[in-house]
Amino acid sequence: MLSVRFNKRLGALLILVFLPACLGNMLGKGDLYGPAPAEKAPADAGATPLQRLTRSEYINSVSDILQLANIPSIALPSDETSGSFAVNTGAVIDDLTLQQYLDAAVSVAAAANANTLLACLPNESPTACGTRFITTTGRRIMRRPLADAEVALYQQLMAQFGATDIQAGARQTIQTMLLSPYFLYKVESPSQDKAAPLDAFELATRLSYALWSSAPDDALLDSAASGALLASEGLQEQAVRMMADARFKGGLRSFVLQWLGLTQLPSATKDPNLYPLYDSNLMAAMLNETVDFSQWIVQTRNGTLRDLMTQSSSPISGPLFALYGLPTPADDGNVRVVALDPNQRAGILTLSAFLAAQAHSDQSSPVLRGKTVMTQVMCRSIPPPPANVSIAVPPVTSGSTTRERLTAHVSNPACAACHELFDPTGFGFENYDAIGAWRNSEGGKAVDASGSFLDSTHTPYQFTSPVQLANALVASADLAPCVALQWFRFSLGRSDTPDDASSVASVQKQFADANYNLRTLILSIVMSDAFRLHKPQASQGT
Amino acid sequence: MTLVSPSRRAFLKKMGVAAALAPFVPLLNASGQEALAPRRLLLFFTPHGAGLWNKWIPSDPNDLASSPILAPLARHQAKVNVIHGLRGYPVNQNLNHLEGHSWRLPMLWSGSENSISGSFTGGGITIDQAIAKAIGSQTSYASLEFGAGCNPSLANGSTRMIWNGPDQPRSPQQDPAAALQMLFATTAPSTLQLSSTMSSLSVVQADIARLRPRLAAADRPKLDAQLSAISDFEKRISSQQSLRAPPTLLTKSPYALVGEPVPELDLINHVELITAAFVSDLTRVASLQYCVGDNDGQLYTQLVGPGLDSHHTTTHDDLSLPANIGMLTQVHNLFAEYFARILDRLDAIPEGNGTLLDNTMVVWGSEYGEGHDVNPIPFVIGGGGGGAYKTGRYIDIPAPFIESNRLLVSMANTMGVNMGTFGNLDQGSGPLSQL
Numbered sequence: 017m018l019s020v021r022f023n024k025r026l027g028a029l030l031i032l033v034f035l036p037a038c039l040g041n042m043l044g045k046g047d048l049y050g051p052a053p054a055e056k057a058p059a060d061a062g063a064t065p066l067q068r069l070t071r072s073e074y075i076n077s078v079s080d081i082l083q084l085a086n087i088p089s090i091a092l093p094s095d096e097t098s099g100s101f102a103v104n105t106g107a108v109i110d111d112l113t114l115q116q117y118l119d120a121a122v123s124v125a126a127a128a129n130a131n132t133l134l135a136c137l138p139n140e141s142p143t144a145c146g147t148r149f150i151t152t153t154g155r156r157i158m159r160r161p162l163a164d165a166e167v168a169l170y171q172q173l174m175a176q177f178g179a180t181d182i183q184a185g186a187r188q189t190i191q192t193m194l195l196s197p198y199f200l201y202k203v204e205s206p207s208q209d210k211a212a213p214l215d216a217f218e219l220a221t222r223l224s225y226a227l228w229s230s231a232p233d234d235a236l237l238d239s240a241a242s243g244a245l246l247a248s249e250g251l252q253e254q255a256v257r258m259m260a261d262a263r264f265k266g267g268l269r270s271f272v273l274q275w276l277g278l279t280q281l282p283s284a285t286k287d288p289n290l291y292p293l294y295d296s297n298l299m300a301a302m303l304n305e306t307v308d309f310s311q312w313i314v315q316t317r318n319g320t321l322r323d324l325m326t327q328s329s330s331p332i333s334g335p336l337f338a339l340y341g342l343p344t345p346a347d348d349g350n351v352r353v354v355a356l357d358p359n360q361r362a363g364i365l366t367l368s369a370f371l372a373a374q375a376h377s378d379q380s381s382p383v384l385r386g387k388t389v390m391t392q393v394m395c396r397s398i399p400p401p402p403a404n405v406s407i408a409v410p411p412v413t414s415g416s417t418t419r420e421r422l423t424a425h426v427s428n429p430a431c432a433a434c435h436e437l438f439d440p441t442g443f444g445f446e447n448y449d450a451i452g453a454w455r456n457s458e459g460g461k462a463v464d465a466s467g468s469f470l471d472s473t474h475t476p477y478q479f480t481s482p483v484q485l486a487n488a489l490v491a492s493a494d495l496a497p498c499v500a501l502q503w504f505r506f507s508l509g510r511s512d513t514p515d516d517a518s519s520v521a522s523v524q525k526q527f528a529d530a531n532y533n534l535r536t537l538i539l540s541i542v543m544s545d546a547f548r549l550h551k552p553q554a555s556q557g558t
Numbered sequence: 559m560t561l562v563s564p565s566r567r568a569f570l571k572k573m574g575v576a577a578a579l580a581p582f583v584p585l586l587n588a589s590g591q592e593a594l595a596p597r598r599l600l601l602f603f604t605p606h607g608a609g610l611w612n613k614w615i616p617s618d619p620n621d622l623a624s625s626p627i628l629a630p631l632a633r634h635q636a637k638v639n640v641i642h643g644l645r646g647y648p649v650n651q652n653l654n655h656l657e658g659h660s661w662r663l664p665m666l667w668s669g670s671e672n673s674i675s676g677s678f679t680g681g682g683i684t685i686d687q688a689i690a691k692a693i694g695s696q697t698s699y700a701s702l703e704f705g706a707g708c709n710p711s712l713a714n715g716s717t718r719m720i721w722n723g724p725d726q727p728r729s730p731q732q733d734p735a736a737a738l739q740m741l742f743a744t745t746a747p748s749t750l751q752l753s754s755t756m757s758s759l760s761v762v763q764a765d766i767a768r769l770r771p772r773l774a775a776a777d778r779p780k781l782d783a784q785l786s787a788i789s790d791f792e793k794r795i796s797s798q799q800s801l802r803a804p805p806t807l808l809t810k811s812p813y814a815l816v817g818e819p820v821p822e823l824d825l826i827n828h829v830e831l832i833t834a835a836f837v838s839d840l841t842r843v844a845s846l847q848y849c850v851g852d853n854d855g856q857l858y859t860q861l862v863g864p865g866l867d868s869h870h871t872t873t874h875d876d877l878s879l880p881a882n883i884g885m886l887t888q889v890h891n892l893f894a895e896y897f898a899r900i901l902d903r904l905d906a907i908p909e910g911n912g913t914l915l916d917n918t919m920v921v922w923g924s925e926y927g928e929g930h931d932v933n934p935i936p937f938v939i940g941g942g943g944g945g946a947y948k949t950g951r952y953i954d955i956p957a958p959f960i961e962s963n964r965l966l967v968s969m970a971n972t973m974g975v976n977m978g979t980f981g982n983l984d985q986g987s988g989p990l991s992q993l
Contacts, residue, residue, distance in 0.1 A: 066777035091736060093729075094710035106713040107729040108722065108783035111699055111790055115740045118755065118791075169761050177754065192758040196765045197781055205772040400853075552774030 061211040061549040062513035067202045068104035070095045074120075076230035076266050077199075081156045082128040082190065090120040100392060100502065101274050103509045109200070117195060125191035130183035133190075142182045146174040149186055157193040159232055160217035161241065202509075206552035211515070214550050216240035223254065223542055226507035228263040229270040248543065255542050259535055264315055269307045271506050276364070277388050278303060281373040290378055291451045298335040302369040302452070305332055308351060309367060314534045321499060321532035325363035325490050326483075329355045339368055339453055360447070360454045362486040365389065371445060371452030379412050380450050382422065383435070386442025390469070393489065395498035398437055417458045419443060440467040444485035496532050500524045500541075507541045519546035595909045596696075597944035598836045598918040599973050601667060601686055601845040602897060603719055605854065606873045607926035608936040609890030610883060615642060619952030627890045630898040631938065636950045637901065637915060639939040639993065643955025644962040646925075646932025647671075648985055657932055660715040662925035663851035664727075666935075669963040669981020672715055681715075682982050683723045685966040690843045692975045698794040698840045700786075704737070704828040705730030705847035707820030707854055716852040720845055726779050730847050734807055734827035741831065741840060742804035752795060759788050805834035813892070819855050820848070825896065833903045836914060843973070848896065851925040862888050873929055897922045901940045912942070919943035919972050921965075934959045939993070946972040947993045955992060964990040 069077065071092045079087055093113045095102035109117065133153060136145035150170040154162040162170070170189050178185015193199055202225065204218045214222065220240040224232040232240070236254055244250030258264060273279050281303060286294040308331040313319040319327070333351040337344040340356055364370065374384035390396040410421040425435035444467040449455050456463055466480040469488070477488035489495050500523050505511055512520055523540045530536035541547060608614035609627055616625035622640070623632040631638055646665065647653040656662070656671055664672055670682025686701055694700025708730050709717045718727035731737045747755070766781050766788075773781065807830060811823040825848055832844045849856065853870040862885045867875060869889055875882045900920055907914035920940035927935045934955075942949055947968075966980045968989035978987045 066773065066780055068780075096713050097711050102711075106725075106727055108726055108780050109787055110728060110783055111702075111787050112731050112737065112740055113729075114784065114787040114791060118758075121758070122755075166765075169764065173757060173761065176757065188754055188757065191754070192761050195758055195762045197762075197769055197784060198765060201780070203769065203773070206774050553776045 059211065059518075059545040059549060060515045061519065061546040061551050062508075062510065062516045063551045063553040064204060064508070064510060065105040065553045066204070067509050068109075068200055069202070070102045070104060072102075072270060073225055073229055074200075076228070078124045078194065080228075080230050080233070080263065081153070082124065082133065084124070084127055085129075086127070088123040088127040090123050091116050092120060093117075098509070099505055099511050100277070101506050101509070105510070117200065121191045121194040124194060125187040128187065128190055130186040130190075134182060134186050136182070142178065143171075143175075146178060146182060146185055147171060150174065150189060153186075153190065154193060155237055156231060156234070157190070158196065158198040159221050159237070160198070204550045206550055209552065209554075211545070211549040211551040213246070213548060216243055216245045218550065219245055219251070219548060220254075222508075222547060223251075223258070225267075225509075226542060226547075227255065227258045227267045227538070228261070229266045230263055233263075251543060251548070252539065255539050259315065259538065265307065265311045268310045268314060271503065272306060272310045272364075273303065274506070275392055275502055276306075276370050276373070277392065278306060278369050278373045281369060284373065285377045286372070286451055287378040291449070291453075293335065293338060293453070294372075294451045295335075298339065298451075299372070301332070301334050301336050302339075302367075302372060304351075305330060305336055306364060306367050306369040309364060312353065314538075318533065318535055321496055321527075321534060321537075322490050323363075324534065325365065325495070326486050327363055328358040328361050329353050330361070330367055336368065339451070341454065357454075359481075359483060362483040365393070365445075365486060365489075366448070366482050368452035371448040372450065375450040375452075376409055378450065379409070380418055380446060380448060381409070382418060382439050382442025382446065383425075384442070385445045386438035386440070386467075389441050389489070390438040392502065393498060394469075394471070394492070394494045395501060396437065398434060401434070415459045415461075417461055417464070418446060419464060420459075441469045441485070443467040444479050444482050447482055496527055497524045500527045500537055503537060504541050504544075504546070507538070508546060512546075515551070516546045519544040595914075595917045595944070596839070596842050597946070597973055598842045598914075599686060599689060599844070599969060600832060600836075600900070600918060600920045601719075602900060602920060602922045603663075603666070603845075603847045604890075604893040604896065604922070604924055605849045605851055605926075606870065607924045607928055607931075609873075609886040609893075609928070610877060611928050613883070613887045614890070614936060616640070616952060619954070626887050628894050628938070629891065630895040631901075631940075634898060634901045634905070634940060637905070637941060639947070639949055639951050639953055641937040641939065641953045641955070641965070641990075641992075643934050643953070643957075643959040644937055644965055644990075645959045646927070646935045646962065648961035648963065648983055649933075649958045650985075653983070657930055659852045662715075662932065663717070663719045664715050664721055665983075666719055666851075666923055666925050666962075667845075667966070668721055669961070669966050669984050671983055681721055681724050684719070684721045685969050685980060686720060686843050686845055687722055687728070688977075688980070689970055689973045689975050693842065693973060694790075695793075697842055698790075699741075699835075700790060700841065701843040701845070702741075702832070702835055702841045703728050703730040703845050703847075704832065705732050706822070706825040706828060707849040707856075708732060708847050709850055717850045719847050719851070722783060723779065725776065726783065730845070731828075732824065734824050734831060737828075737831055738804055738807060741835060742838075747795075756792065756795065759792060763788055805830045807831075813895070815858065815860055818858065818860075826899070829900050829903055832900075833907065833914070836904070836918065837907055846900075848893070856889075858885070858889050858892070861892060873926070877929065897938065897940065904941060915940070916942040917944045919946070919969060921969060923962075935962065937962070937965060943972040953992050960990070960992075961986060964988065965993070968993050 074092055075087055078084060093116055096104055096106050098105065134145055134149050147167065150167055151162060154170065173188050173192060174185035177188035202221050204214060206212065217240045220232045220236050224230060224236055239245040239250055239254050245254060281299060312331055313324045313327060317323065331351045331353045332340065334348050337348060342354065374388050375381045387398060391398055422439065425431045425439050444465055446463050446465045447454055465482060467485065468476060468478045470476055471492040471494045473493045475493065477492060479485045479488050501512065501520060504520060504523055523544055526540035527537045613626045614628060616622050616628060618624040622628045622635050628640065647656050656665065661672060664681050667684040667686060668682045672681035690701035703720050710732055713727040713729055718729065720728040722728055763785065766785050770778055770781050807827045808823065811826050813822055815822040828846055832846060835841050835844060853868065856869045858869065866872065866881060866885050872882050872885050877883065901915055904915035904918055905913045909917055918941040922938040922940065924936055926932055961984065963979065963981045963984040964986060967977055970977050970980065971989050
């Protein structure tokens with residue numbers, strides 16, 4: 017967190033102190049590329065602290081494992097974030113969060129169809145059926161086979177609570193397992209202080225949460241049980257299978273919504289007078305569109321980064337037709353891939369969700385859009401605004417354009433030092449209003465969507481439209497390494513460290529060699545040393 | 559609702575057990591007799607210090623109405639101690655780096671420094687948790703943490719003021735309705751529900767015991783916390799406390815800062831919950847955090863009008879400008895009113911020969927003094943701490959001032975926990991002699 021004491025009498029002096037940091041970030045490569053790995057360097061990985069399941073991981077897991085038709089209404093503790101992604105490595109389970117997990121476990125166990133899960137055979141004794149349930153469901157919930165002593169404990173629970181009704185015993189078992197640290201935490205047991213291979217079940221956990229944001233299925237657990245998962249061929253086989261599975265959408269959803277800052281969209285408000293089209297239905301459709309688009313590109317089309325960033329068709333439904341200026345078909349409830357105007361739409365950043373999330377209630381925001389692109393998509397490091405600056409958005413006045421209202425960002429050197437790093441990129445999106453609809457004019461004047469950016473090789477890119485902007489990003493040196501790095505961070509549930517350098521370099525190279533095929537990227541991440549090794553975090557005092 | 563005092567035998571029995579486990583001094587009032595009502599501790603945080611020292615320090619120390627910022631405390635003059643001259647870090651240590659935003663908040667109640675800025679690595683346990691460890695077994699909850707505007711998604715050195723120890727931030731409960739439901743059960747669990755829950759937890763305890771040695775040492779505190787939460791829960795459930803009448807949450811704040819990032823109403827309702835928790839003896843240690851030790855984006859336009867910088871930004875501005883002086887004076891006066899309201903609520907509860915406020919030590923602190931200066935930082939103590947100290951004073955400690963660790967030790971001693979030093983920065987010893 018940058019903390020600057022800005023004293024106006026010394027203003028000039030401190031600006032000079034401040035500027036080089038911005039320039040350094042702009043021109044330097046930052047951490048895009050790891051250093052070239054030394055020949056025969058020992059395989060290493062960054063340290064991984066113990067992680068608790070995020071809210072969506074918890075919900076996806078119980079939903080898949082217990083085959084829930086509907087998720088019961090449960091209150092889970094809030095997630096923390098590490099960089100762009102939700103990761104729970106800090107706050108502990110204390111009195112009130114324990115109560116939340118307790119209530120959730122009771123509700124989820126009650127919602128599960130115990131009869132279906134038990135699937136007792138016609139002549140099977142309750143004890144035998146119960147034991148089979150414990151070992152089968154236990155392996156799914158705990159993400160590893162239960163030890164004999166554990167099975168015995170659960171058999172006691174089944175006997176006590178399932179004496180007259182085996183289903184009650186099953187619910188008691190489920191409730192208990194959902195409270196176990198083996199479920200709530202992604203357990204990894206270190207064998208030494210240095211990086212060492214994960215055991216097969218630990219690897220299965222990392223793999224299923226990276227690809228599905230959910231628990232391992234039986235096929236993955238079987239691959240771990242046989243040890244096949246520990247070999248590269250077995251790991252690759254499972255990863256490929258899982259990327260072809262419908263549950264891959266869950267992982268893509270999790271990555272994309274967090275990567276582009278779309279998780280804040282549900283709490284955004286839009287002025288109903290200016291945007292009568294916008295309501296909760298449209299908002300939900302927007303988010304679904306971006307997720308469906310990602311799935312379509314990555315899974316259905318086995319597409320590349322260029323496809324993700326420049327494809328002009330999109331899977332849309334319902335109110336999105338009107339938003340994109342298309343006639344609404346009779347069966348608009350069905351999602352179907354529609355060709356959008358290629359002069360107006362090209363890739364994920366030009367779809368409605370990103371544009372609406374990175375905007376205000378009554379006007380577009382070149383600042384939010386530009387900054388998100390430069391930090392999240394190009395991996396620039398941009399410091400927060402200095403403490404002495406008002407960051408209130410200039411109010412909309414009639415006859416003015418956004419660009420005009422933000423002149424201070426250009427004319428005031430103290431502002432420009434940082435704003436020139438991302439405002440010009442953001443202006444490229446000016447053809448989209450605050451809900452992502454196309455506009456040719458604003459305040460009675462023609463939209464000026466011209467802008468530019470510098471990539472880390474000091475190559476300038478200029479554009480006069482959002483489609484040109486999308487293509488410029490693809491042409492730049494930074495897009496691919498940054499997307500690779502972000503997906504790496506998401507998959508590992510932590511920031512990259514110097515110890516991950518050779519893994520990151522290898523992933524970025526494989527991505528490039530595969531012409532930036534996105535499934536190859538994801539595969540190379542889960543096959544990397546950083547993903548397959550565990551290094552415990554060092555102790556700090558008590 | 560008055561507190562029902564435990565039987566003397568039960569009280570002594572508890573004391574005896576506690577003495578075996580931790581340093582413990584009997585709770586005595588000023589005349590040396592055993593107090594019937596236990597002492598409570600409440601930590602209250604508002605951001606960015608005194609605002610402006612020359613508007614905080616009363617021109618007449620005997621009349622808090624003479625301080626533009628502290629004026630709301632005038633109605634509690636006889637029951638507060640205002641302290642000027644406690645340092646943010648001890649003197650004679652090269653600790654200027656500890657003035658950044660990511661350091662200050664964890665240091666406020668711990669007297670320890672984090673080893674890495676902004677993260678939750680290193681650092682130390684906060685005084686409320688140290689006290690809770692010693693005396694918390696006597697109540698349903700060892701401690702309760704509440705907050706408004708404390709950024710639920712982000713636990714780091716700028717947002718979390720309560721720490722179990724190094725690497726272990728405690729997150730405050732920020733939803734009063736959820737807290738109400740959890741703390742004040744309106745229906746008792748059935749025998750079956752009770753048995754089901756206890757059976758589940760006993761299996762989970764076995765899991766934790768088995769897992770703990772297999773984790774990296776740095777990860778074990780997470781399991782310890784879960785284990786501790788489980789044993790507290792079991793104690794609560796099996797003590798079969800009679801159902802408590804829940805407090806009524808307000809639906810409208812009396813101050814009405816509507817539309818600000820921090821829901822003021824939640825803050826007000828947390829005060830209701832804390833008061834009720836103390837009355838019901840659910841806990842004797844609580845904390846209430848308002849905003850964070852960093853930029854919270856609060857503009858307070860309904861208070862100071864539009865067009866001014868945010869609170870945080872203004873503390874960095876030229877503090878000689880009338881607009882900035884006005885803004886900070888009004889905002890910090892509002893904070894004083896929030897604090898005075900806490901004292902109002904506690905003072906309205908009769909207890910023993912006085913009120914709940916007389917048996918409580920409410921400590922209002924902040925992470926800065928004025929601007930980015932941390933020597934001194936402001937403290938106001940509300941309530942009588944069960945007679946542990948005199949009240950109604952303006953305590954002015956001259957430069958070079960005294961480290962706040964002394965006050966932390968006083969807080970522990972007031973709560974019956976004997977200690978001489980507290981915090982990894984502490985190089986002095988003993989409580990604050992001026993208190």
